[in-house]
Amino acid sequence: MQARVFLIALGLVLAARPGSAGEDVMLDLEQANRLAALPLDCIGQPFPYKSHLVIAKPEDLALPQIHHPAFYGCFDWHSAVHGHWSLVELLRRFPQLDQAAAIRAAINANLTAENVAVEVAYFSMNKQSETFERTYGWAWLLMLARALETWDDEQARTWAANLAPLVELVCEKYLEYLPKLVYPIRVGEHTNTAFGLSFALDYARHAGHEPLVTLIEQRAREFYSSDTSCPLSWEPSGYDFLSPCLQELDLMRKVLPPAEFDAWAEAFLPGVLTDGIDLVPAEVRDRSDGKLVHLDGLNFSRAWCLYPMASSNPRMLELADTHVRHSLGKMVDGDYSGQHWLGSFALYAMQAREQATDR
Numbered sequence: 001m002q003a004r005v006f007l008i009a010l011g012l013v014l015a016a017r018p019g020s021a022g023e024d025v026m027l028d029l030e031q032a033n034r035l036a037a038l039p040l041d042c043i044g045q046p047f048p049y050k051s052h053l054v055i056a057k058p059e060d061l062a063l064p065q066i067h068h069p070a071f072y073g074c075f076d077w078h079s080a081v082h083g084h085w086s087l088v089e090l091l092r093r094f095p096q097l098d099q100a101a102a103i104r105a106a107i108n109a110n111l112t113a114e115n116v117a118v119e120v121a122y123f124s125m126n127k128q129s130e131t132f133e134r135t136y137g138w139a140w141l142l143m144l145a146r147a148l149e150t151w152d153d154e155q156a157r158t159w160a161a162n163l164a165p166l167v168e169l170v171c172e173k174y175l176e177y178l179p180k181l182v183y184p185i186r187v188g189e190h191t192n193t194a195f196g197l198s199f200a201l202d203y204a205r206h207a208g209h210e211p212l213v214t215l216i217e218q219r220a221r222e223f224y225s226s227d228t229s230c231p232l233s234w235e236p237s238g239y240d241f242l243s244p245c246l247q248e249l250d251l252m253r254k255v256l257p258p259a260e261f262d263a264w265a266e267a268f269l270p271g272v273l274t275d276g277i278d279l280v281p282a283e284v285r286d287r288s289d290g291k292l293v294h295l296d297g298l299n300f301s302r303a304w305c306l307y308p309m310a311s312s313n314p315r316m317l318e319l320a321d322t323h324v325r326h327s328l329g330k331m332v333d334g335d336y337s338g339q340h341w342l343g344s345f346a347l348y349a350m351q352a353r354e355q356a357t358d359r
Helices: 001-017 020-025 028-042 076-091 100-108 113-122 137-151 153-179 193-207 211-225 244-255 258-268 292-312 315-334 342-357
Strands: none
Touching: 001 153, 020 315, 020 342, 028 100, 028 342, 076 100, 076 137, 076 153, 076 342, 113 153, 137 153, 137 193, 153 211, 153 315, 193 211, 193 244, 211 244, 244 258, 244 292, 292 315, 292 342, 315 342
16 A cells, blocks of 8 residues: 555656656655655565475475565565665665665564575575576676675675675576576566676676676677677567667677677667667556566666667667656556566666766
């Protein structure tokens, strides 16, 4: 109910705020308070929950809070992880948030050393759990770790230390998995390889994890260097929340030197650096459908890939803003199917805009 009230208020405010120069898609304290309401409302909500559990023996069957005492809310494990990321990022940026004390209490209750130890153990519960959340949840876990590790805050340092064993395990899993992946996964949902590599690369560079940096850069080149003429007109598929073309573009922007990237990008997605690309926001007709509402997430993720291109092609800034506006105001039409995760995508898109415009 709290999230529903928040979304109604958000929709009304966004409708009233001016859209010129991107004011309505900028992150300020007012916006941060609204975005914080969604994850705060769900990280402690255990039901409904999608477990992604393969049962190998009777004792494997347990409620989410048993298997995942740190990340049991927000419908599924990865959404709980990036719900925590959202709260950390918002509190780090805006310590004066209205719900700052409640946010700290909620995170503190979940990110204990004991809870994280249970999360680590889950990955060796049975053969099937070894690949749990590969690589979407892994990527968001590293994003959460990066947010904690870059926050000059006493509690954040404790949370980062508590989370460290799970972060180490995820890094090891990337190192084990990537050499065995012969072909990249080019879908618009969780298993998209470019997305998983992009977030992991950001963490590895931040942490100075050179083996992981080297492996990701090597595999990205092997997977994508020869790609040309990405069929953007084929997108989106009906359940996409990631753009296969744009996620690949975003990863290679991070991997290739600027001159090499420019040549590659123009061959891969002609016009992205010059005339522009033909792209309109995805339409959602039923935001109570957990799969169809993915397309709101696609609008946000497209935006976070497009914003960094604005330095080469200013048209990309307005194209990205158009995508954010399209779904941000319409989240009022949703229910828990979108509410449990879309705030994180909106926040990451807004952060990408800030970085692109040096706000």
